[in-house]
Amino acid sequence: MTGVDVLLLALGAVAVGAGALVVGTSHLVRAGLYLVVCLGALAGIYLVLTAELVAWVQVLIYVGAVVVLLLFAVMLTRAPIGASDDLDRPGWPAALIGGGSGLGLALLLVDAFRWSTVDLPEAGTAERLGDQIFRSWVLPFEVLSVLLLSALVGAIVLSRPDIGRPAGRDATAGGDGTGGGAAGGGPAAPDDRTRTGTGR
Amino acid sequence: MRPVIPYVTAALLFGLGVYGVLRRRNAVLVLMAVELMLNAVNLILITADTTATSMFPHGGQVFALFVIVLAAAEIGVGLAIVLQLYRMRASVAVDEVPLTEETPATAPVPAGTLAAGTAPTGPAPAGTDREGAR
Structure with a gap:
């Protein structure tokens, strides 16, 4: 057990504990904040494993952007602030499948690697990773940029109700402001009558 | 460095993510659990980058960067769907979504x-x- 191992164990324990709280807590906002702790601990593990650039990208994208987006979604869906008891389904099958897959994978990896040691490679700095990305992985990089663009367009189309409507309806509705229909109909739309009208 | 420590951490995180996806009713919490699973895969990739030396040095870290980009795209589209669902149904419970409703x-x-x-x-x-x- 060297210092690196102790660091990995401690950060891993923090990550797993925060992850358990993410899937176990009954406070919606606290789940997002525990997710910050979990992702931060993972960034620490990446730093210990000499993946510098990935660690900083993790902090930037995940902790900075993804969690903020999730918290925005929590607020936009008018989630209850305190503890709420209807967040979970009765879950022994979930515990069975999740625990089974997690422990099964852990057993498989323990059996594969036992208690062996490896030397840490040279640090994955931005220079080395950029060299690899733009030399060996250029094509996946370009495909990913196209995917990001299509995801952006898809998110816009999903959140604009006036796109993709049949043309005849557009002609009848075009008179009094299509933009007003799109923007005004957004956050004010949820109504209790839609809830009762779905007949669930 | 003992690679079994981060590997086991990643496996346990993945199990927690699977449990969360199956257990949670709130769609935003399901997305958080999906993020846990994606991060477990990232940890596997980065640890494999230290244990397996290939003809592409740092290939695991490059793949981890790609997975992070995919996760960003996924969370964007997923949140758009969740907000549209809330706009239509005034509820984001995933087991109340009518899949076969006329x-x-x-x-x-x-x-x-x-x-x-x-x-x-x-x-x-x-x-x-x-x-x-x-």
Whole structure:
């Protein structure tokens, strides 16, 4: 057990504990904040494993952007602030499948690697990773940029109700402001009558 | 460095993510659990970058960067879907989403009344249109 191992164990324990709280807590906002702790601990593990650039990208994208987006979604869906008891389904099958897959994978990896040691490679700095990305992985990089663009367009189309409507309806509705229909109909739309009208 | 420590951490995180996806009812919490699973895969990739030396040095870290980009795209589209679901149903419980429901003939029009009659093309007719087109 060297210092690196102790660091990995401690950060891993923090990550797993925060992850358990993410899937176990009954406070919606606290789940997002525990997710910050979990992702931060993972960034620490990446730093210990000499993946510098990935660690900083993790902090930037995940902790900075993804969690903020999730918290925005929590607020936009008018989630209850305190503890709420209807967040979970009765879950022994979930515990069975999740625990089974997690422990099964852990057993498989323990059996594969036992208690062996490896030397840490040279640090994955931005220079080395950029060299690899733009030399060996250029094509996946370009495909990913196209995917990001299509995801952006898809998110816009999903959140604009006036796109993709049949043309005849557009002609009848075009008179009094299509933009007003799109923007005004957004956050004010949820109504209790839609809830009762779905007949669930 | 003992690679079994981060590997076991990643396996346990993945199990927690699977448990969360199956257990949670709130769609935003399901997305958080999906993030846990994606991060477990990232940890596997980065640890494999230290244990397996290939003809592409740092290939695991490059793949981890790609997975992070994919996660960003996924969370964008996923949150757009969740917000649209909340706009149509006023609820984000994933087990209350009707998967086989016909388009209701007498759909309530909440936006027409809420927008004070200025915009008869609220989101409710658009939502029923989208259902009809499906």
